Structure formats: C-alpha cells, structure tokens
Amino acid sequence: MGRYQHTEDLSPQGLAQFDAIIDVRSPAEYAEDHLPGAINLPVLDDGERAEIGTIYKQVSPFEARRLGAAMVSRNIARHLETALAGYPRDFRPLIYCWRGGMRSRSMALVLQDVGWQSTVVKGGYRHWRQQVTAALSDDDRELFRIIIIDGQTGSAKTQVLQAMAEKGAQVLDLEDLAKHRGSIFGDLPDLPQPSQKRFESLLWENLRDMDPDIPVFVEAESSRLGNRTIPVRLWNSMKAAPRIAIAAPAEERARHLLATYPDIAENRDRLMAAIDGLAAFHPKTDIAQWRAWAEAGDFDPLAVALIEAHYDPAYDRARERHGQPLMATLETDRLDADAIDALADRVMAAGR
Numbered sequence: 001m002g003r004y005q006h007t008e009d010l011s012p013q014g015l016a017q018f019d020a021i022i023d024v025r026s027p028a029e030y031a032e033d034h035l036p037g038a039i040n041l042p043v044l045d046d047g048e049r050a051e052i053g054t055i056y057k058q059v060s061p062f063e064a065r066r067l068g069a070a071m072v073s074r075n076i077a078r079h080l081e082t083a084l085a086g087y088p089r090d091f092r093p094l095i096y097c098w099r100g101g102m103r104s105r106s107m108a109l110v111l112q113d114v115g116w117q118s119t120v121v122k123g124g125y126r127h128w129r130q131q132v133t134a135a136l137s138d139d140d141r142e143l144f145r146i147i148i149i150d151g152q153t154g155s156a157k158t159q160v161l162q163a164m165a166e167k168g169a170q171v172l173d174l175e176d177l178a179k180h181r182g183s184i185f186g187d188l189p190d191l192p193q194p195s196q197k198r199f200e201s202l203l204w205e206n207l208r209d210m211d212p213d214i215p216v217f218v219e220a221e222s223s224r225l226g227n228r229t230i231p232v233r234l235w236n237s238m239k240a241a242p243r244i245a246i247a248a249p250a251e252e253r254a255r256h257l258l259a260t261y262p263d264i265a266e267n268r269d270r271l272m273a274a275i276d277g278l279a280a281f282h283p284k285t286d287i288a289q290w291r292a293w294a295e296a297g298d299f300d301p302l303a304v305a306l307i308e309a310h311y312d313p314a315y316d317r318a319r320e321r322h323g324q325p326l327m328a329t330l331e332t333d334r335l336d337a338d339a340i341d342a343l344a345d346r347v348m349a350a351g352r
Contacts, residue, residue: 004108004118018094033197096121136231143237151246153311154253163344180226254303256335
C-alpha cells in the first residue's frame with residue numbers, strides 16, 4: 001500500500017468525505033475537546049501517555065520510543081479486533097492526534113496497510129483549535145445577524161428559544177451548550193459543564209452551519225455561564241445586537257421557575273449556599289428572610305423576592321451598560337405551554 005494522505009480541510013463538507021473521524025489521543029485529551037463527530041480510539045491511554053512522557057524526560061527519548069511503540073502496537077491491535085472489526089474494504093477513516101505526529105501516523109500506517117484509504121489531519125487537533133480561536137476570538141467583525149431574546153428572570157426565554165428552533169428558526173442555545181442556566185442557581189444537577197475548549201468548539205460547530213442572511217436568535221446572557229466564558233467575538237456581537245423583550249408579571253415568572261426547575265427547591269443545601277452567595281449584595285434582614293422561607297419550604301414568596309430584589313435590578317443594570325436597541329416588547333400574562341408557543345411565533349414575527 002502507498003502512504004496515507006493528509007488534509008487540512010475541516011469544513012463540514014471536508015469532514016463529510018470520511019466514514020469515521022478517529023481521535024487517537026488519550027481519553028483525557030478527547031474529553032477536553034475533539035473534532036465534530038470524532039470517536040476516541042487512543043493509541044496510548046492516559047496512564048501510558050504519562051508513563052512514556054516520564055521515561056522520555058528521565059531516561060531517554062530512545063527508551064520512550066521503544067516502549068511507546070510496543071504500547072501503541074498493542075492498542076492498535078485491540079482496536080482492529082473490536083471497534084474497527086466491522087468496517088468494509090472501502091472504509092475511509094480520518095485520523096488525528098495532537099499535532100499530526102507520531103500517534104496519528106502510527107494508526108494511519110497500520111490502517112493503510114490493512115487496505116483502508118487513510119487520511120491524517122495535517123497539524124492535528126491544534127489545526128482545528130486554531131480555526132475555532134480565529135473564528136470566535138481573533139476576528140473583530142460582528143458574527144452573523146444576531147437578535148437577542150431579552151426579558152427578566154423567569155420569563156421563559158429558554159423555552160421560547162427552544163420552541164422557535166422547533167419552528168425552524170436559527171437559534172443558538174448557549175445554556176444548553178454550556179450546560180448551565182446562567183445564574184447563581186444555574187448549575188445542572190449531575191451534569192458537569194464542558195471544558196472551555198469544548199464549549200467553544202460546540203459554539204463554532206453550531207454557528208458555522210448557519211445561514212448568514214437569516215437572523216440568529218440568542219438568549220440574553222452575561223459574559224459567563226457558570227465557569228464558561230462566551231468568546232469575545234460572539235460576546236461583542238451580542239452586546240451590539242438588537243433585542244426583543246418578553247414581559248410577564250413577577251408572580252407568573254416565579255411560578256414558571258419553580259415548575260421548570262424543581263431541582264433548585266429539592267436540593268436544600270444547594271439552595272442555602274446560593275442564598276448565602278447573595279449576602280454581599282443584600283441587607284442581612286433580607287438574607288435571613290430568604291433563608292427562613294427556604295428552610296420552611298415556602299418557595300413561592302422566596303422566588304418572587306429573589307426576582308424582584310436581586311435578578312430584576314441586576315438585569316436592568318446590565319441593559320443600561322450595553323444600551324442595545326429595543327425592537328419590540330411582547331407582553332404576556334401567562335407562561336404555560338400555549339403561551340410559550342404563541343410567544344415563539346411573536347418573537348419570530350418581530351425579528352423579520
């Protein structure tokens with residue numbers, strides 16, 4: 001067989017040419033971030049990679065290569081007998097490691113000798129990462145025609161955005177990608193946030209497939225969602241974007257929050273910790289009253305108080321700083337399923 005091929009084309013069309021995208025890095029590297037649709041078939045696992053690195057530094061590069069080659073060979077053999085066992089003669093894999101070096105080359109040579117037309121990403125994962133960074137941080141131009149869905153806390157912005165997506169609108173759901181609800185109560189139970197690199201890759205995967213001539217609807221957020229930061233180009237575009245505001249009574253917003261996010265009330269320790277996190281911003285009497293309501297399970301007045309005393313003023317201050325133009329204010333007395341569906345239609349109509 002001849003040598004494997006190289007490619008730098010990581011566009012959706014370029015990746016679609018291959019039957020599988022194989023990330024041969026360690027599981028920890030893969031978990032931090034990876035190319036769209038890639039599967040992880042490591043030629044060195046996390047422990048082996050650390051061991052070879054130590055031998056390289058403390059013993060010799062030759063000894064590290066010798067032992068590493070043995071480990072890589074065993075791991076590739078296992079993948080051939082398991083994950084790769086069912087692929088046909090015309091299988092076309094795309095393979096990459098950190099920078100297109102020894103790990104991807106080792107896998108590509110073996111698969112090429114099997115009879116599969118193998119291709120290696122030139123520059124490896126670093127090439128993908130450079131593209132993501134260039135698109136989301138290094139370019140100063142505004143990113144697409146963004147319209148912000150605004151509204152005070154509890155006004156069902158996330159649910160409206162999801163309903164709009166089902167109706168065919170272009171939406172970017174930042175909270176879903178970041179696995180965070182965007183507030184001090186925002187952590188999702190038993191669901192960790194992706195790494196910053198993974199968050200940015202997911203953003204770019206979503207954005208680069210969108211039609212630049214059609215508006216992209218994005219929920220109003222701060223620059224951080226939990227421990228994840230919105231990349232600078234997207235954030236600047238969001239700050240400059242016009243907004244469509246949803247207005248609903250505080251009591252209805254509180255009801256919606258309690259119905260939509262029951263986990264907040266169910267985890268008493270987490271709720272108390274969140275209230276304590278607000279102590280620097282509110283009088284001690286307010287914090288004491290909020291804690292008392294939480295301890296008693298009296299969540300309706302607690303939710304209304306948090307909305308009116310903390311979240312609404314915080315949102316108002318943020319709006320004053322950004323000065324975004326207002327396209328429309330859509331008022332509603334209800335935030336049930338029918339009202340959310342109607343709001344989705346109204347937002348889409350206002351954004352045309």
